[in-house]
Amino acid sequence: MMTTVEITRFRVAAERADALLAARPAMLADFQADRAGFLGARLIRLDAGEWLDTVFWASPEDFAESRRRGGNRSGIQAFFSLIDEVVSSEQGTTADPVGA
Secondary structure, eight states: OOOEEEEEEEEOOGGGHHHHHHHHHHHHHHHHHHOTTEEEEEEEEOSTTEEEEEEEESSHHHHHHHHHHOSOSHHHHHHHTTOOEEEEEEEEEOSSOTTO
């Protein structure tokens, strides 16, 4: 089964990196409670204040609905508010099973 993947690269000021990490669990809990088809996510710290967020969805429709809802819950808003700049956002599908 192929999984829809949301890949977002963004920048966060170094002085807010700890706050971003602290906000992450509430954001994920809100996604779990409010987003049908949410399968999980991985946050990767890159160089120079950049981060890569990889979110896994059961279908493209689930991802589209999540985008439509945006920051509709406080945990999601708190995480999003710490992002200084979205560098890129892409959608794809897995070529191998999630967790492989």
